[in-house]
Amino acid sequence: MSLSSPVYTLPITASSDRFPVHKIICIGRNYAEHAREMGHDPEREPPFFFFKPQTALAQNGSDFIYPHFSNQVEHEIELVVAIGKSGANIALADAGDYVFGFAVGLDMTCRDRQKEAKQLGRPWELAKGFDGSAPCTAIQPGSLADLENYGDLVLTRNGETVQRGNWREMVWSVPELIVQVSRYFKLEAGDLIFTGTPAGVGPVQPGDELIARLDGFAEPLQLPVRRPPDQ
Template identity: 45%
Template sequence: MSAEFIFPPPPSPSVAIAQDARRFPVRRIFCIALNYAAHAREMGKDPARGGDAEPPAFFSKPADAVVESGATIPYPTLTHNLHHEIELVAALGKGGADIPAERALDCVFGYAAGVDLTRRDLQTAARSAGWPWDMSKGFDHSAPIGAISPVAAIGHPTRGRIALSVNGVLRQAGDLSDLIWSVPDIIAALSRNVALAPGDLIFTGTPSGVGPLLPGDLVDGEVEHVGSVAVSIGK
């Protein structure tokens, strides 16, 4: 017997798959904070790992924050300092809890280029006050993402250029080999916090060079061997 709803359920968020007419249904979006040393330093943090270093810190965005590459995003409310953060995104086709790092890559369906948009002024104010900063990250249209390239086609990238330009001017550039926590490390750590599942997206961190966006800006991001993402910032 099918369930009845008091109003029509919202459409399921999804992401394009490269060279495939089918779509990837999005269940949840997780992100890791400060996963490139140079970015950690530009944010005033210690990038050290190992020994007494803290475990990776995670935050999330709603599934319907995804934005198709090529779209125009309205400049978000309540901010005067919208920032770009280019990231490698891991798309999970399998899940589980307490996943060992040596088996974590078995969960990955594919990878994409994504942009973690951030209301930086809201984040800074929340951090200073000791408040949660969910609304600085998990707002509408805050997760642009390009088409997912399946592992079967590209393997598991561990090095390669990751970069973002605004209006044709390079802003961010790094290499996937600079990740502090690797994709297997991230999946293993995250699966100790929550049970992962097919459809989960994991944004794996951004290199240095994050900066402001203004209405009218054209944003182009790329991850070598993976794909690209492009959006425009509207009014």
């Protein structure tokens, strides 16, 4: 038996190097309209976050296999921040130093399982952390200043726009998120922060084709939705 673990990586744009993914940190309810559509008041909620395992990572263009244990899988488009160096208790003025670059990701969610978990007071891992639940593009290296070159996050399902929002509408900015997360967990080079989704989350079905893009960002995220192999 080999005890060595697989290395989960993402391509780096215009480079032969790969970005080794460590933690996948997901921010909840970071757009006011999305918080409201989920029945929450964004004005009274501090940022909170949860984790996905490395096995949730999926490469751009790979099939999303609809999980057999859910009947309500939903899409959530997100700006992803790649962390380039380690740090804890990071000061706001220094937060930009920890940014390696950006990507476009999807937080695929089994909404029925999440609702069930909430009702029972249980964790969300089954609903959020299943294999393939974090599709992501290649990492585009860049700084906080480079982020200003990007515009709306847009998700289409079978050619129809179903989500659109601008990262500037986030309740908590990228530097603030880095500060908040680093208060509780040491950030490490290779971490990904999924920064939350705008309003418009909705269901996907086998046969759907999702395309997630960030205006000004070179690479769209393409996600074909497929049935499990035994169906």
